[in-house]
Amino acid sequence: MAIHERSLVEPERILRKERLVVDGVDISGDWNLIILPRVINDYDLDFAQEIINSPDGKTINQCYQCSYCTASCPVHNYWDERYNPRHFIYLARLGMIDELQKRADVMWRCVSCHKCTHRCPKGVLVEEVLKVILRTMAKKGLIDEYPSKKFDRFFTESVIEYGRIEDGELLFGWIEKQGYKVFKDPILKKPIPFIGETPEWLKQLTMKPLKSMNIDFLVLNAKHMLFHPKTKNWSRFKQVLRKVMQEEGALH
Amino acid sequence: MGVIGKRVAYYPGCSLEGAARSYDVSTRIVARELGLELDYLEDYNCCGAMESKNVTFMGTMLLNARNMSLARKQGHNVIVAPCNGCSFSLQRAEYFLETDRAVFDKVNALLREGGVDSLDQIPQTYHILEWFYHEAGPQKVKEKTKKPLRGLKVANYYGCLYTRPHFYARTYAHAGGQEEGVRPRRRETADDDEHPYYMNALLEAAGATSVEFEPMHTQCCGGPHSLSDEMVSEKFVMMILQTAKRNGADIIATECPLCHASLEMYRHRLMMKGVPDVDVPAAYFTQLLGLAFGYSANDVKLKDNLSDPIPVLKRLGLA
Numbered sequence: 001m002a003i004h005e006r007s008l009v010e011p012e013r014i015l016r017k018e019r020l021v022v023d024g025v026d027i028s029g030d031w032n033l034i035i036l037p038r039v040i041n042d043y044d045l046d047f048a049q050e051i052i053n054s055p056d057g058k059t060i061n062q063c064y065q066c067s068y069c070t071a072s073c074p075v076h077n078y079w080d081e082r083y084n085p086r087h088f089i090y091l092a093r094l095g096m097i098d099e100l101q102k103r104a105d106v107m108w109r110c111v112s113c114h115k116c117t118h119r120c121p122k123g124v125l126v127e128e129v130l131k132v133i134l135r136t137m138a139k140k141g142l143i144d145e146y147p148s149k150k151f152d153r154f155f156t157e158s159v160i161e162y163g164r165i166e167d168g169e170l171l172f173g174w175i176e177k178q179g180y181k182v183f184k185d186p187i188l189k190k191p192i193p194f195i196g197e198t199p200e201w202l203k204q205l206t207m208k209p210l211k212s213m214n215i216d217f218l219v220l221n222a223k224h225m226l227f228h229p230k231t232k233n234w235s236r237f238k239q240v241l242r243k244v245m246q247e248e249g250a251l252h
Numbered sequence: 253m254g255v256i257g258k259r260v261a262y263y264p265g266c267s268l269e270g271a272a273r274s275y276d277v278s279t280r281i282v283a284r285e286l287g288l289e290l291d292y293l294e295d296y297n298c299c300g301a302m303e304s305k306n307v308t309f310m311g312t313m314l315l316n317a318r319n320m321s322l323a324r325k326q327g328h329n330v331i332v333a334p335c336n337g338c339s340f341s342l343q344r345a346e347y348f349l350e351t352d353r354a355v356f357d358k359v360n361a362l363l364r365e366g367g368v369d370s371l372d373q374i375p376q377t378y379h380i381l382e383w384f385y386h387e388a389g390p391q392k393v394k395e396k397t398k399k400p401l402r403g404l405k406v407a408n409y410y411g412c413l414y415t416r417p418h419f420y421a422r423t424y425a426h427a428g429g430q431e432e433g434v435r436p437r438r439r440e441t442a443d444d445d446e447h448p449y450y451m452n453a454l455l456e457a458a459g460a461t462s463v464e465f466e467p468m469h470t471q472c473c474g475g476p477h478s479l480s481d482e483m484v485s486e487k488f489v490m491m492i493l494q495t496a497k498r499n500g501a502d503i504i505a506t507e508c509p510l511c512h513a514s515l516e517m518y519r520h521r522l523m524m525k526g527v528p529d530v531d532v533p534a535a536y537f538t539q540l541l542g543l544a545f546g547y548s549a550n551d552v553k554l555k556d557n558l559s560d561p562i563p564v565l566k567r568l569g570l571a
């Protein structure tokens with residue numbers, strides 16, 4: 001007898017003996033399989049309410065747990081079956097925070113491919129809802145810092161500061177945050193790609209345009225790295241953006 | 253044909269001004285050849301991509317509403333974006349502004365506060381591939397082709413957000429579980445949601461052969477996690493490249509600068525690790541169309557592609 005979605009049950013709650021004879025009847029193997037019950041008494045109903053109140057999370061209550069999202073999910077299918085969007089929505093609606101916390105190491109792995117949202121028969125914006133769950137958990141301090149959050153913030157800071165992003169700055173800035181020693185010129189404090197302790201693949205990739213003598217490409221990107229592309233008349237809009245994020249509690 | 257308009261606001265996005273310059277250059281070439289006009293959106297800002305929306309909801313609405321407002325100021329009802337991420341972000345904003353009155357009012361008030369005109373009307377966003385297909389079409393491409401891409405086997409990679417999710421991209425005929433009638437449903441120009449074919453049709457009209465590439469044609473490349481979650485991205489890209497190679501593709505045609513960069517970056521890393529069957533180069537579909545229209549490899553900036561498709565194209569006499 002198989003257990004449906006076995007990955008959702010902790011191994012220590014599954015009891016099963018290889019050899020077991022009760023009252024002279026042999027019930028060895030799967031015939032004696034028992035899942036121990038558990039008591040849950042710490043439902044946090046405010047948690048679901050906070051998700052419903054946000055404009056991008058309000059469709060969460062339309063979910064009827066068909067699991068089409070999970071069946072479509074590439075992270076579930078090709079990476080880790082513990083990543084289960086249907087289950088996360090279920091737990092969030094019940095407010096079972098500790099169960100969500102147990103899955104904190106995979107919860108951030110959503111790659112935003114939107115297969116779940118696309119295929120949902122009930123009109124739940126699944127991807128958005130999952131991000132709202134994560135965002136709400138982070139806001140309440142229920143989850144540790146995770147890699148994608150660091151990157152999202154790093155990216156958003158750049159957008160708000162300049163109005164536009166620049167690939168070189170993002171790439172080298174992120175590499176630096178990973179603990180690599182990126183070599184910077186002493187005056188403008190901008191990274192110089194070819195030297196310094198960057199990963200080998202990055203060094204080889206940045207050498208490619210140099211080897212193929214693609215000079216105008218190099219000049220263009222060097223110019224952008226030295227002088228960050230900016231949107232004009234941005235400062236007033238920047239203040240509004242910061243104010244909105246302050247109201248949302250997104251700046252911390 | 254001819255429902256979107258021949259002259260549209262062109263939102264290139266940050267990538268196309270820098271590392272993905274080749275996509276911008278080749279897009280302009282193809283548009284000019286097909287008799288279409290791109291009106292550059294002056295002074296635009298970043299759409300926030302897939303990252304900012306995880307940090308702030310209202311912030312991304314504002315970022316995109318500002319671009320929409322600029323398009324209205326230049327007198328446009330249609331924005332065309334060549335990047336999946338940009339067209340997704342604009343369409344997402346379109347969805348929330350149309351369905352949520354409170355969001356719409358708040359965004360308009362904040363736009364005025366930020367020194368931008370408020371939105372009198374919400375412009376529609378289309379992916380550039382959809383625009384090419386509907387305003388020019390395979391027939392026009394065939395007419396313009398001077399050097400057919402004969403013998404080139406292409407794996408057409410569409411990526412995630414070109415047709416997904418249908419709530420934003422409007423590729424479904426019904427409301428998909430949400431309230432009917434709130435928003436007009438399927439756009440008549442939209443591509444098929446699970447089996448997109450516009451890129452296949454355009455490149456086949458230019459003489460190329462498409463290889464079987466389902467279901468990897470819309471498989472995720474790691475997207476917003478291509479830097480922050482390397483293990484997952486690497487595996488996804490490996491699956492995409494190996495499927496392309498094993499189905500006999502010479503080249504992968506892309507239509508998004510993020511997918512393109514992700515494929516090229518992880519292709520190099522996988523090759524360094526000695527993973528088999530990952531050496532398929534990538535090129536933007538506009539670059540391939542440009543070659544077919546008689547432009548040189550230098551005109552469409554093939555040198556910019558880090559995966560170096562020139563040897564493959566040279567072997568077939570195309571570059």
